[in-house]
Amino acid sequence: MLQVINGNAIVAEGLVRNFGSKVAVDRLSFTVRRGEIYGLLGPNGAGKTTTVRMVCGLLPPTDGSVTVFGLDPTIFPIEVKNSLGLVPEEKMLYESLTPREFFDFIASMRNLPSNVATKRVDSLVKVFEMREYYDTVIAALSLGTKQKVAVINALLHEPPLLVLDEPLIGLDARSARVLKEFMKIHLEGNGAILFSSHILEIAESLCTRIGIIDNGRLVAEGTVDELRDLVKAHGTLEEVFLKAVQQDVEVAQAVQALRHALSEERK
Amino acid sequence: MNQKIKATKKSTGKEFLSIRSLLHSQELSWGDAWRAAGQLSSEVQFRTNLEMSAGAFRDSIERRVKSARTNTTFNKVGMSLVFGFFVAFYGFTTRTLTLFPIVSPIFNTGVIVAVITSLFLAVAFALLMFIGLMQSTTYISCDIASLTLQLPITNKDAEKIAFLGYFRLFDAPIIVILVGFPLAFGIATFSILGSFACLATTTITIFLAISMLLLLSHLFYTRIQSLGGSRLRGFIRTLFVLFWAFSFVAFSFSYQLISYLIPLIQVLTITANAFDWILPLFFPFSLGYLVALISGLPGLSVTSMITCLIGTLLYGTLAILGLRQSRRILIQVSQSPITPQVPTKMKPISVQSSSHHIAIIRKDLRLASRNPSQAVFLITPIATGIILHLTLLSYISLSFPADSFFFMIIAISPFLVIFFSIFLLSTETHGAVLTSSLPLRTRVITQSKALLATFSYLPIFLIQVILLYLLPLLSPIFLLVMIVSQIPLVYTASLIAICLFIRLLGGGLIIGFNVGQHLLQMIGVLLITIIFYALPWILYMYVWFDALRFEIPLIYFNLYVILAFWAGICINLLIGFICSRLLLHD
Incomplete structure (x- = not known):
């Protein structure tokens, strides 16, 4: 296990990722400090998932650099992957395995001794209430239970950095609450979290700082209050967000058009 | 995910909406239901293909969508061509054997036509069953209800669409068989009544196959x-999947049957003559005899006529019952997703950690044990090995020198293992993303896959050792050394093939891939690998011809060439070791 030294958890500088002629991430720079939850927000197709994948070493950047606890994932992939736990947006599970078989595999890959892994899995399975599904093939599980498997997979090796891409999707209220509390406890241990979500209310209540990206670029960054000042918007994070990605006027126009169309239909 | 859903919806969304606009509160007409069912089955096939390319997560979603669409079309055209080939061959065989009594001049046309028709109906039945398993399972598991229930239609119409949608999964091959068989029969025998009988029996066969499927x-x-948990459940599951995969492989070799067609028809005709009081009672002979009977072809005994009528009645009833049962299942599918059986007995939670290699091999075996399409990758080399050795035995009985044939088989049998080693990468679908996120070097994964491929070679190795003991061979020790040498050679060749493929497609990082999408790259990689595999053999041949120039005792001669061969293997091992470091990203 990587010994976490003082410093930043993630430092991204001028990150670029192209898919053919399409620029998914464009000179993106941000820092995630230890002891904070950094929210990465953006509209659909803004480049959040691509950024997450580059941070985790799943995709090499076309240009720029990213380091996790000072290590470049393209040079030190093993060390970086040992230091983080990823809950991806697109569930990446072996659907033909049962959770029991799946955790056997994960524990083996992460070199966790059987007794340690058993203890951790046992407590996490209890916390997320999925004991009765432990021997059911993952393909047959509900979306929420699959999400629980993905979350347990990310937490199993107690990593200092959690990268959570839409982690609350599908979770019931109880499990969502447990995960949110877990995130707070994780920070107490000087851990760090990169949190990507579309649910702005949750991001507002959980995140220490927020980075808003649009078309692969960072358009605003700071605490919620700092963002309000920056984009000169008041009210909720949703309003700040829409203003930051310059969709506030667009949304107002769309709502107006919709209202008009519906009133025409009623006539 | 959103992008994926968007892309998937894009393929059918417009069509569904246009169908939706056609619908009012009245009951859906069969024409509209047929069109809607077509969109439904296309969606299922598209989803299956998109799912299969999930491992290629480094590709853009647009590329994956495009390849999924191409594969859907490719599969349909491919299936139609296979069935078309069999139909054409059926017509040709019937025409030839009714015109020229090459089977045997003493047999009458009626029996021969009954036998040929039965044989080809059996082929159609088996082809539909084996080709359709994956699509059929996907249809059941992929939540059709989420598509049908969103339409403004009644439950009855939803059932109709689900029912037709299932048939439309196989519409192209079904049309080819339904039109092709009677047409081919009509052209071959000039019997209009016979053609209609052929149409009826083909329909019964299709209904039986689809219901069974x-x-x-x-x-x-x-x-x-869905059976997880206990070893017994795992064993049952593995047996089922292995049986299915093995049958599929064995059936793939039925193309070889074409060369044995005449002797096979001869054997069947003799059997039909001897047991004409009972044989027409069994499927598909009842149907074959019925076609011959209605065509008015001579030579059928009264007993066989009566028996075939009873048999046809029986299978016709079975087909109707099968259809009713199928309808029940499809109604269930159209109303809500089917939930697999969940094991009720809960066992204590325990995690069994093991080494990386063992864990990967165990995981791949577990995945294969639940998926016939993946089990095929492990079974094919073994089945091929068995078939090759059986062929060898038949040649030996024809007094060919056993040593040289044995030697040839030793050289040829690992090819398929190496070929299918690349397919083991396709077990990583969604899992490819997961595997990439784990602290694991790509070379550990490639080594594990190569090891698994080598394990699938071991049954062939055992067969060869047993044959070595049983057959009267001149140089058993020499051959034993050659057999043993294949194990490291299969391992390194598989390793090279996998590493090359990963380099080509994933830039040296682990990938999952779709077989249909990357067939050309696979062939390219295999050509290079075969050259690599041949290196020790080339060295062996060179030394062998060189040693012939000297008059040395046989034992030294053999020692000399074997040493050269093993030197070649050592060179291969070294190249394999270097390549796995150079080609892979980490």
Whole structure:
């Protein structure tokens, strides 16, 4: 296990990722400090998932650099992957395995001794209430239970950095609450979290700082209050967000058009 | 995910909406239902293909969508061509054997036509069953209800669409058989009545095959695939999947039957003559005899006529019952997703950690044990090995020198193992993303896959050792050394093939891939690998011819060439070791 030294958890500088002629991430720079939850927000197709994948070493950047606890994932992939736990947006599970078989595999890959892994899995399975599904093939599980498997997979090796891409999707209220509390406890241990979500209310209540990206670029960054000042918007994070990605006027126009169309239909 | 859903919806969204606009509160007409069912089956096939390319996560979603669409079309055209080939061959065989009594001049046309028709109906039945398993299972498991229930239609119409949608999965091959068989029969025998009889029997065969397919895939998804937990359940599941995969492989070799067609028809005709009081009672002979009977072809005994009528009645009833059962399953599918059986007995939670290699091999074996399409990759080399050795035995009985044939088989049999080693990468679908996120070097994964491929070679190795003991061979020790040498050679060649493929497609990082999408790259990689595999053999041949120039005792001669061969293997091992470091990203 990587010994976490003082410093930043993630430092991204001028990150670029192209898919053919399409620029998914464009000179993106941000820092995630230890002891904070950094929210990465953006509209659909803004480049959040691509950024997450580059941070985790799943995709090499076309240009720029990213380091996790000072290590470049393209040079030190093993060390970086040992230091983080990823809950991806697109569930990446072996659907033909049962959770029991799946955790056997994960524990083996992460070199966790059987007794340690058993203890951790046992407590996490209890916390997320999925004991009765432990021997059911993952393909047959509900979306929420699959999400629980993905979350347990990310937490199993107690990593200092959690990268959570839409982690609350599908979770019931109880499990969502447990995960949110877990995130707070994780920070107490000087851990760090990169949190990507579309649910702005949750991001507002959980995140220490927020980075808003649009078309692969960072358009605003700071605490919620700092963002309000920056984009000169008041009210909720949703309003700040829409203003930051310059969709506030667009949304107002769309709502107006919709209202008009519906009133025409009623006539 | 959103992008994926968007892309998937894009393929059918417009069509569904246009169908939706056609619908009012009245009952859906069969024409509209047929069109809607077409969109439904296309969606299922598209989803299956998109799912299969999930491992290629480094590709853009647009590329994956495009390849999924191409594969859907490719599969349909491919299936139609296979069935078209069999139909044409059926017509040709019937025409030839009714015109020229090459089977035997003493046999009458009626029996020969009954036998040929039965044989080809059996082929159509088996082809539909084996080709359709995966699509059929996907249809059951992919939540059709989410598509049908969103339409503004009644439950009855939803059932109709689900029912037709299932048939439309196989519409192209079904049309080819339904039109092709009677047409081919009509052209071959000039019997209009016979053509109609052929149409009826083909319909019964299709209904039986489809019903059986649906029943088995339903059973497979709800009872077999979902079985986790106990070793006994795992054993049952593995047996089922292995049986299916083995049958599929064995059936793939039925193309070889074409060369044995005449002797096979001869044997069947003799059997039909000897047991004409009982044989027409069995499927598909009842149907074959019925076609011959209605065509008015001579030579059928009264007993066989009566028996075939009873048999046809029986299978016709079975087909109707099968259809009713299929309808029941499809109604269930159209109303809500089918939930697989969940094991009720809860066992204590324990995690069994093991070494990286063992864990990967165990995981791949578990995945294969739940998926016939993946089990095929492990079974094919073994089945091929067995078939090759059986062929060898038949040649030996014809007094060919056993040593040289044995030697040839030793050289040839690992090819398929190496070929299928690349396919083991396709077990990583969604899992490819997961594997990439784990602290694991790509070379550990490639080594594990190569090891698994080598394990699938071991049954062939055992067969060869047993044959070595049983056959009267001149140089058993020499051959034993050659057999043993294949194990490291298969391992390194498989390793090289996998590493090359990963380099080509994933830039040296682990990938999952879709077989249909990357067939050309696979062939390219295999050509390079075969050259690599041949290196020790080339060295062996060179030394062998060189040693012939000297008059040395046989034992030294053999020692000399074997040493050269093993030197070649050592060179291969070294190249394999270097390549796995150079080609892979980490």
